[in-house]
Amino acid sequence: MQEQVRNNKQGRSRCQTASLLGLALGIVASMAVPVQAKTHDVQMTAVETDIVIDGGGEKYAAWTFNGQFPGPVVRVTEGDTINFTLTNPATNKNPHAMDFHAAEIDFLKNYRAVNAGESISFTFVAKKPGLFFYHCGAPPMIQHVARGMFGAIIVDPKDAKVWPKADREYVLVQSEYYKNPNDVQAMFDRKYDGVMFNGGIFKYHPFVTGGGKLDAKPGERVRIYFVNAGPNEFSSFHPIGEIWDNVYESGNPANNLKGVQTYVVGPGSAATFDVVVESAGAYPLVTHSLTGALRGAIAVLLAGPDAKPAPLMPMVPWELPAK
Ligand SMILES: [Cu+2]
Numbered sequence: 304m305q306e307q308v309r310n311n312k313q314g315r316s317r318c319q320t321a322s323l324l325g326l327a328l329g330i331v332a333s334m335a336v337p338v339q340a341k342t343h344d345v346q347m348t349a350v351e352t353d354i355v356i357d358g359g360g361e362k363y364a365a366w367t368f369n370g371q372f373p374g375p376v377v378r379v380t381e382g383d384t385i386n387f388t389l390t391n392p393a394t395n396k397n398p399h400a401m402d403f404h405a406a407e408i409d410f411l412k413n414y415r416a417v418n419a420g421e422s423i424s425f426t427f428v429a430k431k432p433g434l435f436f437y438h439c440g441a442p443p444m445i446q447h448v449a450r451g452m453f454g455a456i457i458v459d460p461k462d463a464k465v466w467p468k469a470d471r472e473y474v475l476v477q478s479e480y481y482k483n484p485n486d487v488q489a490m491f492d493r494k495y496d497g498v499m500f501n502g503g504i505f506k507y508h509p510f511v512t513g514g515g516k517l518d519a520k521p522g523e524r525v526r527i528y529f530v531n532a533g534p535n536e537f538s539s540f541h542p543i544g545e546i547w548d549n550v551y552e553s554g555n556p557a558n559n560l561k562g563v564q565t566y567v568v569g570p571g572s573a574a575t576f577d578v579v580v581e582s583a584g585a586y587p588l589v590t591h592s593l594t595g596a597l598r599g600a601i602a603v604l605l606a607g608p609d610a611k612p613a614p615l616m617p618m619v620p621w622e623l624p625a626k
Contacts, residue, residue: 348390357444357504366399404436436530477496520607526575527577529573
Protein backbone atom coordinates (compact mmCIF):
# COMPACT_ATOMS: atom_id res chain seq x y z
CA MET A 304 0.00 0.00 0.00
CA GLN A 305 2.69 2.38 1.07
CA GLU A 306 4.64 1.29 -1.96
CA GLN A 307 1.63 2.07 -4.11
CA VAL A 308 1.23 5.54 -2.57
CA ARG A 309 4.86 6.23 -3.12
CA ASN A 310 4.54 5.06 -6.74
CA ASN A 311 1.47 7.18 -7.17
CA LYS A 312 3.26 10.18 -5.70
CA GLN A 313 6.25 9.53 -7.90
CA GLY A 314 3.96 9.03 -10.86
CA ARG A 315 2.16 12.28 -10.17
CA SER A 316 5.38 14.18 -9.65
CA ARG A 317 6.88 12.72 -12.86
CA CYS A 318 3.71 13.68 -14.63
CA GLN A 319 3.82 17.21 -13.20
CA THR A 320 7.48 17.53 -14.14
CA ALA A 321 6.73 16.36 -17.66
CA SER A 322 3.86 18.80 -18.07
CA LEU A 323 5.89 21.67 -16.62
CA LEU A 324 8.73 20.81 -19.01
CA GLY A 325 6.26 20.65 -21.87
CA LEU A 326 4.86 24.04 -20.89
CA ALA A 327 8.34 25.52 -20.63
CA LEU A 328 9.33 24.08 -24.01
CA GLY A 329 6.11 25.43 -25.47
CA ILE A 330 6.92 28.89 -24.15
CA VAL A 331 10.47 28.71 -25.53
CA ALA A 332 9.17 27.47 -28.90
CA SER A 333 6.63 30.29 -29.08
CA MET A 334 9.26 32.96 -28.34
CA ALA A 335 11.32 34.40 -31.19
CA VAL A 336 14.54 32.44 -31.34
CA PRO A 337 17.29 34.94 -30.50
CA VAL A 338 20.03 35.29 -33.06
CA GLN A 339 23.35 34.06 -31.70
CA ALA A 340 25.78 36.97 -31.41
CA LYS A 341 28.69 36.63 -33.80
CA THR A 342 32.27 37.84 -33.82
CA HIS A 343 33.58 39.51 -36.96
CA ASP A 344 37.22 40.10 -37.86
CA VAL A 345 37.22 43.28 -39.92
CA GLN A 346 40.50 44.32 -41.48
CA MET A 347 41.08 47.45 -43.48
CA THR A 348 44.11 48.96 -45.12
CA ALA A 349 44.67 52.67 -45.63
CA VAL A 350 45.33 53.11 -49.35
CA GLU A 351 46.47 56.44 -50.81
CA THR A 352 45.50 56.14 -54.45
CA ASP A 353 43.89 57.84 -57.44
CA ILE A 354 40.15 57.24 -57.79
CA VAL A 355 37.85 57.98 -60.74
CA ILE A 356 35.24 60.49 -59.56
CA ASP A 357 33.13 61.16 -62.65
CA GLY A 358 31.89 59.52 -65.83
CA GLY A 359 34.49 61.37 -67.89
CA GLY A 360 37.28 59.53 -66.08
CA GLU A 361 38.45 62.48 -63.93
CA LYS A 362 40.87 61.20 -61.30
CA TYR A 363 41.26 62.36 -57.74
CA ALA A 364 44.19 61.80 -55.38
CA ALA A 365 42.13 60.05 -52.74
CA TRP A 366 42.93 58.54 -49.38
CA THR A 367 40.80 55.47 -48.88
CA PHE A 368 40.03 52.39 -46.87
CA ASN A 369 40.89 49.36 -49.03
CA GLY A 370 41.23 51.47 -52.15
CA GLN A 371 37.46 52.13 -52.22
CA PHE A 372 35.70 55.47 -52.12
CA PRO A 373 33.62 55.11 -49.90
CA GLY A 374 35.23 52.29 -47.92
CA PRO A 375 33.62 48.85 -47.75
CA VAL A 376 30.22 48.55 -46.08
CA VAL A 377 30.55 46.76 -42.76
CA ARG A 378 27.42 44.83 -41.84
CA VAL A 379 26.82 43.14 -38.50
CA THR A 380 23.89 42.39 -36.22
CA GLU A 381 23.05 44.15 -32.94
CA GLY A 382 25.05 42.47 -30.17
CA ASP A 383 27.86 41.28 -32.43
CA THR A 384 31.52 41.81 -31.59
CA ILE A 385 33.86 43.43 -34.09
CA ASN A 386 37.60 42.81 -33.90
CA PHE A 387 38.97 45.59 -36.05
CA THR A 388 42.47 46.12 -37.43
CA LEU A 389 43.65 49.05 -39.52
CA THR A 390 46.94 48.65 -41.36
CA ASN A 391 48.79 51.72 -42.59
CA PRO A 392 51.36 50.37 -45.07
CA ALA A 393 54.90 51.73 -45.11
CA THR A 394 54.31 52.88 -48.70
CA ASN A 395 51.83 55.53 -47.50
CA LYS A 396 52.90 59.08 -46.70
CA ASN A 397 50.40 59.98 -43.95
CA PRO A 398 49.16 58.79 -40.57
CA HIS A 399 45.64 57.34 -40.61
CA ALA A 400 43.04 56.22 -38.07
CA MET A 401 39.58 54.70 -37.72
CA ASP A 402 36.57 56.00 -35.81
CA PHE A 403 33.43 53.84 -35.83
CA HIS A 404 30.31 55.73 -34.78
CA ALA A 405 28.72 52.35 -34.00
CA ALA A 406 31.20 51.79 -31.15
CA GLU A 407 31.13 53.00 -27.56
CA ILE A 408 34.81 52.87 -26.61
CA ASP A 409 37.60 55.23 -25.49
CA PHE A 410 38.53 57.43 -28.41
CA LEU A 411 42.02 58.42 -27.24
CA LYS A 412 43.21 54.85 -27.12
CA ASN A 413 41.32 53.33 -30.03
CA TYR A 414 40.89 56.10 -32.57
CA ARG A 415 44.47 57.40 -32.47
CA ALA A 416 46.33 57.83 -35.74
CA VAL A 417 49.03 55.35 -36.67
CA ASN A 418 52.03 56.21 -38.81
CA ALA A 419 52.85 54.57 -42.12
CA GLY A 420 54.27 51.13 -41.43
CA GLU A 421 52.12 50.63 -38.29
CA SER A 422 48.77 49.09 -37.50
CA ILE A 423 46.15 49.39 -34.76
CA SER A 424 43.54 46.95 -33.45
CA PHE A 425 40.54 47.36 -31.19
CA THR A 426 37.37 45.51 -30.29
CA PHE A 427 33.83 46.73 -29.76
CA VAL A 428 30.33 45.36 -29.39
CA ALA A 429 27.71 46.89 -31.71
CA LYS A 430 25.16 47.42 -28.94
CA LYS A 431 22.74 49.72 -30.72
CA PRO A 432 21.06 48.86 -34.01
CA GLY A 433 21.24 51.39 -36.80
CA LEU A 434 23.27 52.93 -39.54
CA PHE A 435 26.52 54.58 -38.57
CA PHE A 436 29.31 56.58 -40.12
CA TYR A 437 32.92 55.52 -39.94
CA HIS A 438 35.89 57.68 -40.85
CA CYS A 439 39.56 58.40 -40.46
CA GLY A 440 40.24 60.84 -37.63
CA ALA A 441 43.90 61.63 -38.32
CA PRO A 442 44.66 65.36 -38.33
CA PRO A 443 43.65 67.37 -40.21
CA MET A 444 40.49 65.29 -40.07
CA ILE A 445 38.67 67.66 -42.43
CA GLN A 446 41.15 66.66 -45.15
CA HIS A 447 41.15 62.92 -44.40
CA VAL A 448 37.36 62.89 -44.69
CA ALA A 449 37.29 65.14 -47.76
CA ARG A 450 39.79 62.85 -49.49
CA GLY A 451 37.61 59.79 -49.01
CA MET A 452 38.42 58.01 -45.77
CA PHE A 453 34.92 57.10 -44.71
CA GLY A 454 32.14 54.57 -45.06
CA ALA A 455 29.04 53.02 -43.53
CA ILE A 456 28.47 50.36 -40.92
CA ILE A 457 25.02 48.79 -40.77
CA VAL A 458 24.04 47.22 -37.47
CA ASP A 459 20.96 45.15 -38.31
CA PRO A 460 18.40 44.84 -35.49
CA LYS A 461 18.58 41.55 -33.56
CA ASP A 462 14.89 41.00 -34.27
CA ALA A 463 14.32 41.46 -38.01
CA LYS A 464 10.57 41.80 -37.41
CA VAL A 465 10.86 45.22 -35.74
CA TRP A 466 10.50 46.83 -39.16
CA PRO A 467 9.13 45.89 -42.57
CA LYS A 468 11.28 43.69 -44.75
CA ALA A 469 12.90 45.65 -47.57
CA ASP A 470 12.68 44.27 -51.10
CA ARG A 471 15.83 46.07 -52.15
CA GLU A 472 18.60 47.89 -50.33
CA TYR A 473 21.17 50.51 -51.30
CA VAL A 474 23.84 52.42 -49.41
CA LEU A 475 24.44 56.03 -50.39
CA VAL A 476 27.18 58.10 -48.80
CA GLN A 477 27.19 61.83 -49.49
CA SER A 478 30.37 63.88 -49.38
CA GLU A 479 31.77 67.11 -50.77
CA TYR A 480 34.32 67.23 -53.55
CA TYR A 481 37.21 69.65 -53.11
CA LYS A 482 39.05 69.78 -56.40
CA ASN A 483 42.47 70.45 -54.91
CA PRO A 484 43.01 67.67 -52.36
CA ASN A 485 45.89 69.61 -50.77
CA ASP A 486 43.96 72.86 -50.23
CA VAL A 487 42.91 72.36 -46.62
CA GLN A 488 41.98 76.05 -46.34
CA ALA A 489 39.32 75.59 -49.07
CA MET A 490 37.88 72.79 -46.95
CA PHE A 491 37.71 75.06 -43.90
CA ASP A 492 36.15 77.78 -46.07
CA ARG A 493 33.50 75.36 -47.44
CA LYS A 494 34.68 76.10 -50.99
CA TYR A 495 33.66 72.77 -52.43
CA ASP A 496 33.46 72.10 -56.15
CA GLY A 497 30.81 69.39 -56.12
CA VAL A 498 28.81 66.98 -54.01
CA MET A 499 29.08 63.26 -54.49
CA PHE A 500 27.09 60.14 -53.76
CA ASN A 501 29.33 57.11 -53.23
CA GLY A 502 32.42 58.99 -54.32
CA GLY A 503 31.16 60.19 -57.70
CA ILE A 504 29.71 63.27 -59.37
CA PHE A 505 26.34 62.29 -60.92
CA LYS A 506 27.39 58.68 -60.47
CA TYR A 507 23.83 57.35 -60.64
CA HIS A 508 22.50 59.79 -63.26
CA PRO A 509 21.73 57.88 -66.47
CA PHE A 510 21.65 61.03 -68.63
CA VAL A 511 25.24 61.93 -67.76
CA THR A 512 28.19 60.31 -69.58
CA GLY A 513 29.28 57.18 -67.75
CA GLY A 514 26.48 57.59 -65.22
CA GLY A 515 24.52 54.64 -63.87
CA LYS A 516 21.26 54.31 -61.95
CA LEU A 517 19.66 52.58 -59.01
CA ASP A 518 17.17 49.93 -60.10
CA ALA A 519 13.85 48.99 -58.51
CA LYS A 520 10.56 47.39 -59.43
CA PRO A 521 7.22 49.16 -58.98
CA GLY A 522 5.68 48.22 -55.65
CA GLU A 523 8.97 47.37 -54.01
CA ARG A 524 10.00 48.74 -50.64
CA VAL A 525 13.41 50.23 -51.36
CA ARG A 526 15.59 50.89 -48.34
CA ILE A 527 18.29 53.53 -48.69
CA TYR A 528 20.96 53.51 -46.02
CA PHE A 529 22.05 57.14 -46.22
CA VAL A 530 25.20 58.48 -44.59
CA ASN A 531 26.45 62.05 -44.77
CA ALA A 532 30.25 62.09 -44.60
CA GLY A 533 30.48 65.85 -45.04
CA PRO A 534 32.97 67.03 -44.01
CA ASN A 535 30.89 70.22 -43.74
CA GLU A 536 27.57 70.38 -45.58
CA PHE A 537 24.15 69.23 -44.42
CA SER A 538 22.11 67.01 -46.69
CA SER A 539 18.41 67.61 -47.25
CA PHE A 540 17.52 64.20 -48.64
CA HIS A 541 14.44 64.08 -50.83
CA PRO A 542 12.98 61.64 -53.38
CA ILE A 543 11.66 63.66 -56.34
CA GLY A 544 8.24 62.26 -57.33
CA GLU A 545 7.89 60.27 -54.13
CA ILE A 546 7.53 60.63 -50.35
CA TRP A 547 9.62 58.69 -47.85
CA ASP A 548 7.26 56.13 -46.36
CA ASN A 549 9.54 55.82 -43.34
CA VAL A 550 12.64 57.59 -42.11
CA TYR A 551 14.59 55.96 -39.32
CA GLU A 552 16.90 58.45 -37.58
CA SER A 553 20.38 56.94 -37.25
CA GLY A 554 18.87 53.88 -38.94
CA ASN A 555 17.37 52.71 -35.65
CA PRO A 556 13.95 51.06 -36.21
CA ALA A 557 12.74 52.64 -32.95
CA ASN A 558 13.16 56.14 -34.47
CA ASN A 559 10.42 55.81 -37.07
CA LEU A 560 9.01 58.87 -38.86
CA LYS A 561 6.26 58.41 -41.46
CA GLY A 562 5.34 60.28 -44.64
CA VAL A 563 8.39 62.55 -44.77
CA GLN A 564 9.16 64.68 -47.85
CA THR A 565 12.68 65.79 -46.95
CA TYR A 566 14.89 64.86 -44.06
CA VAL A 567 18.05 66.61 -42.95
CA VAL A 568 21.12 64.50 -42.30
CA GLY A 569 24.03 66.43 -40.86
CA PRO A 570 27.70 65.71 -41.44
CA GLY A 571 28.75 62.64 -39.48
CA SER A 572 25.18 61.40 -39.23
CA ALA A 573 22.99 58.90 -40.99
CA ALA A 574 19.39 57.85 -41.48
CA THR A 575 17.65 54.96 -43.18
CA PHE A 576 14.96 55.84 -45.72
CA ASP A 577 12.20 53.55 -47.00
CA VAL A 578 10.30 54.38 -50.14
CA VAL A 579 7.62 52.14 -51.60
CA VAL A 580 7.81 53.00 -55.27
CA GLU A 581 4.21 53.50 -56.38
CA SER A 582 4.67 53.13 -60.10
CA ALA A 583 7.19 52.71 -62.90
CA GLY A 584 9.28 55.77 -63.65
CA ALA A 585 12.28 57.83 -62.62
CA TYR A 586 12.70 59.13 -59.08
CA PRO A 587 15.79 61.26 -58.55
CA LEU A 588 17.08 61.06 -54.98
CA VAL A 589 18.74 64.37 -54.20
CA THR A 590 19.97 66.66 -51.54
CA HIS A 591 17.44 69.49 -51.84
CA SER A 592 20.25 71.85 -50.93
CA LEU A 593 20.34 72.63 -54.64
CA THR A 594 23.92 73.77 -54.94
CA GLY A 595 24.79 70.21 -53.95
CA ALA A 596 22.25 68.44 -56.16
CA LEU A 597 23.09 70.48 -59.23
CA ARG A 598 26.79 69.86 -58.72
CA GLY A 599 26.61 66.09 -58.47
CA ALA A 600 24.35 64.78 -55.71
CA ILE A 601 21.57 63.23 -57.79
CA ALA A 602 20.97 59.46 -57.80
CA VAL A 603 18.15 58.32 -60.07
CA LEU A 604 16.03 55.48 -58.79
CA LEU A 605 14.65 53.92 -61.96
CA ALA A 606 11.59 51.77 -61.39
CA GLY A 607 10.66 49.25 -64.06
CA PRO A 608 9.32 45.71 -64.16
CA ASP A 609 12.62 44.28 -65.43
CA ALA A 610 14.83 45.64 -62.63
CA LYS A 611 17.60 43.20 -61.77
CA PRO A 612 19.07 42.52 -58.35
CA ALA A 613 21.89 44.94 -57.57
CA PRO A 614 24.70 45.17 -55.01
CA LEU A 615 24.31 47.27 -51.87
CA MET A 616 26.67 49.90 -53.25
CA PRO A 617 26.67 49.70 -57.06
CA MET A 618 29.62 50.98 -59.11
CA VAL A 619 32.11 51.19 -56.25
CA PRO A 620 34.73 51.46 -57.61
CA TRP A 621 33.41 53.26 -60.67
CA GLU A 622 33.76 51.17 -63.82
CA LEU A 623 33.73 53.35 -66.87
CA PRO A 624 32.00 52.02 -69.98
CA ALA A 625 34.43 50.82 -72.67
CA LYS A 626 35.15 53.49 -75.28
CU1 LIG B 1 43.37 59.10 -42.94
